[in-house]
Amino acid sequence: MDLKNSTILITGGTSGIGLELVRQLTEKGAKIIVTGRRLEALNETKKQFRDIHTFQSDAGSPEDTRRLFEEVTRQFPDLNIIINNAGEMRLIDMLDSSKSLENLMREIDINLSGTIRMVHQFLPHLVKKQSAAIVNVSSAIAFMAYSSAPVYSASKAGVHAFTMALRLQLKGTNVKVLEFIPPGVNTNLQNEWILQPNPRQMMDADKVVQVAIKGLQNDTPEIMPALVKIIKFLGHIIPKALMNFGHREFQRFRQLNNQLKKT
Secondary structure, three states: OOOOOOOEOOOOOOOOOHHHHHHHHOOOEEEEEEEEEOOOHHHHHHHHOOOOOOOEEEOHHHHHHHHHHHHHHHHHHOOOEEHHHHHHOOOOOOOOOOOHHHOOOOHHHHHHHOOOOHHHHHHHOOOOOOOOEEEEEEOHHHOOOOOOOOHHHHHHHHHHHHHHHHHHHHOOEEEEEEEOOOOOOOOOHHOOOOOOOOOOEEEHHHHHHHHHHHHOOOOEEEEHHHHHHHHHHHHHHHHHHHHHHHHHHHHHHHHHHHHHHHH
């Protein structure tokens, strides 16, 4: 894929993996469009990268997605790549009744429904391009049920399945469908967690995105670091053991969460 001569829209591009994608794709010479929910974060990103273009948009909002499509395709008719990166991950105990159903569904609305909405809106535009791509960001958790984040696990498994099906449907068109599958990454995604992840099991965003850039350049259908390849393999041969390993963290999380509610 020719990144230098591409116009790329990145959702959730103001922090974490999204911000690092902005950094490295800018260095490749691509024209970058960034979306985010918070205007302040968009302005800060614009200060860092003055040549990018920003749009305030919530990936969980159907109306925002429709408006984003209209504004972006009008101002940037050469848009040929969208990266569905916007996401949210929370630790959730389903026995904790303090959260409403609407609150519990947030990760589905943003991570899964948001990805599907973006594809639905932008696909008619992308199929008209000589060369185009849809890049969906899933997670290594798509290959294993992570009990500490059950809704996130469901959303990313859904993104993985949707991306595979979409790739088959668009075979023979000019639109490539790629999936970027990161492992745990040191980002602000975990800032509000009462149980912080083990840093030895995490990667830095710059290293993960280097893998992503190489995969984009090579049109790799499933882009994943070596750590994710191991998780995927183990998920096939010892799925229960892998899930039980992750479940140890949930026991600690539930204990901390119950203690917090008592204070």
